[in-house]
Amino acid sequence: MKISKKAAYKGIIYLILTLGLIIVVLPMIYMLSTALKPNGALYEYPPRFFPKIKEITLENFQYILRQKKFGNNFINSIFVSTVTVAIAAVVAAAMAFCIARFRFLGRKFLFTFIMLTMIIPGTTLIVPQYELAVKLKVINKLSGLIPFYVAWVIPYSTFMIKGFVENIPRELDEATYIDGGSVFTVFFQIILPLTKPGIASVSIFNFLTAWEEFPWANTVINDDLKRTLPIAISGFFGQHQFTQWGYVFALSVLSLIPILVVFISCQRFFIEGLTAGSVKG
């Protein structure tokens, strides 16, 4: 008797979770189904959630893949995101290591400032940053994105990696110094290898940030070929007289693929990194 009550209880949990899930993924499915419909059908009435089996087509995807500029946009996004991730990982790990391990002049000041900038929305700095980009002559260039993205993700990355550094026993550092190792030896041979999971989780987050960034890239880049994917997707609006939703969502689906690959293959690090900051308190 008791077991069946428990089974019913479990059944209800699965039912609620599945219903919730359907609601949550509904918009994603609709995006995919719209991308698979013939472009003309999008303006037909009535709108349908699923396309008819026989009208499913890849023509929207084929159109996107035929346009050379979208290939460019894709490469731009890959380039900007990877370079941002690589620079941010090294730079933030070095800062996190120094802040966690050494007392130097301005240490507290530096850390307070890092924490403070985590509170301020990045977009509030868009005017002075734009001015800076004009002065540096990086408007309409990918080099106008990368340093700003790196600066943007440094506070969070440093803060997170610092937590991982603090979990490494100091004795390891000291043993290396006694063996005649330098600060560099400790950083490259002890800290970097041992904080790898932390750096990995931060890097996934940074990749996502750079990959989907919209306001800054939309402000700095005007040239079709220099655009990153989010700007390319939003570029469908206003360009045509009416919006080609099939193309919009085909490009959207394609731009989600790298994120899905990164997320599913690195899921473990991702969850670890997200929760590291929250449960400590």
Next chain:
Amino acid sequence: MKTKKSQNIQIGFLLLPGILIFGFFTIYPIVKLFITSFFKWDFGSMFDQEFIGFANYKEVLTDSYFHLAFSNSIVYTLITVPAQMILGLLIAMLINNINKFSISYRVAYYLPVITSWVIASLVFKYVFNTEGLLNYFLTKVIHLTSGNIHWLDSRWGGMSVAMLLGTWKGIGWNMVVFLAALQTVPRDLYESAALDGAGSIAKFFYVTIPSIKGTILFALVMLTIGGFNVFTSIKMITDGNPGHKTESVLTWMYYKAFSTGEFGYSAALSFIIAVVLGILAIVQFRMMDHSKLD
């Protein structure tokens, strides 16, 4: 002595790139923003910036468009933050009670979080279009309304769509964070509560909530910042229309800077937002420290 000196040089080397990038691309713009907010600076006075004290701040604070945008951001935060937290916690508690498929549910509920804002906004814009799927469903399938609703043509219609999107996109993050917190709650706390005759609801309020208080406050701080950060979704879905009634503080700041060229005004506005968020974060962090002492 020599080793100490070379150690300091190495520390300097490690710190330098970070400090340079952070200083040049973040700190310098913050300082510049602060200075700009005290000058008259717009398209008309590009090369002739005049110090005008607090005039920009006064203009922002007395501007009815700013009041509208500010109240939109407040409402957005007040609604989306609790909505995400409650739904995220609920799903986390449900997943915490099952073994089979737990990972699959987690991954699937997290999908909206990793979907970019641009894409998610466009899907919602498409669904809530006047000729879109939702209106068709409401009028022709379940006959709830007789005519199409113009979701995106009114202040609260547009804001509701943005808030729905914000909540939809945020549930997964809350679920993951709360799930991690729930797994740290000791089982015997529940067992001894059960011995005292506590039911599920009593257990929730007297065991679960106090045990994850730190995480609740952490989420509160992060989501409040996120709520005031809302930009891309509103820009894509309504672009502030109709008549700037659906602007958030950041889309309004952007409009003033890049469409009307009032840089001084938007600098003052940015600074006001930064200060408001700073104060809110300090208050919430204080609450967090306080809860640790309990």
